[in-house]
Structure formats: C-alpha cells, structure tokens
Amino acid sequence: MRVILVRHAMPEVDPGVPPRLWHLGAAGEAAARALTPALPADAVLVASTEPKAAETLQAAAPGRAVLRNAGFDEVHQPAEWRDDHRERARAYVEGTSHPDWEPQPEVAARFTAAIARHAGARPLVVASHGLAITCWLAAQQLLTQPPGVFWAALTFPDVIDLSLPTWAPGP
Secondary structure (H helix, E strand, O other): OEEEEEEOOOEOOOOOOOHHHOOEOHHHHHHHHOOHHHOOOOOEEEEOOOHHHHHHHHHHOOOOOOEEOHHHOOOOOOOOOOOOHHHHHHHHHOOOOOOOOOOHHHHHHHHHHHHHHHOOOOOEEEEEOHHHHHHHHHHOOOOOOOHHHHHHHOOOOEEEEEEOOOOOOOO
C-alpha cells in the first residue's frame, strides 16, 4: 500500500483564532501548488477536518475531490497562544504528557483507524499535521530518527511517501 502523508502548508497565523480554524494565505497556497507533482493522479485524497489541511490538497490537486476524516486531525490540545509551543510540542512527540493534550497512543490509534478506512488499491494521500503524523509514524515504528528530530525537521508543507507492502492496522 502506498501512503503519502502531507503536512499542511503554512497557514495565516492569528493568535486570536484557534489553530484548528486557521486557513492558508496566498503564500501557503503557492507552496501547496508546488506539491502537485508528488500526488499521483489516481490517488484517494483525504484531509483532516481542519481548513488548512483540506486547502493544502485543494491547492495541490485542483478540481479533485478531497474527503475529510477527523482521524487525521491535529493532536487535541488547548487552543491557547504560548511562546513556548515549539518546545512543548517537541517534548510531546518525545513522550512527555501535557495536561489537556490528547495522549500520543490515542492519536496514533485514530490515525491508524482512518488509514484503514481509506486504504485500498489506489495510493492514499493524507493531509494532516506535524504532531499527528509524527505520533502515527512513531507508533508504527516507521521513523529512522528520534520523533522530536523528525518533527522539528518537517516543513510547511512537507511530503512523506511510504510504501507499506505488509502494513496492517496496528497500535
């Protein structure tokens, strides 16, 4: 099975709006359009329910249907603006539990269920978020470096192209 994970393009950041509601601006849309060659024409396209993820696929694959699945949403966490978010996020993917943050195993489980729901003969393109993607890859033991290093190196947008010939839903 071929799975292409897409970390969404950079949204317009507004500290007064919860991140789950952010949209792409012109720069994010342009960056997403550059992903077009990485998306197979016959792929099933699925995004999280957050606008920035769906908009990334819509810009990269104009005119194609983009399904939505909450299983690919970002880690549930308080929608508070914090200057130390990057440090907290990196500690989280490295195993630290934060109050009111969705436990890493729960993120991986819902992501796995969503992959299983959409898996088939065609390639699967999933637009999601850095923390959720990292939690799933770590749980599936698909990372070749520590989760915090992997997460910190992700760009906006980014593409992880996986071939999973023996994959079956796991933890």
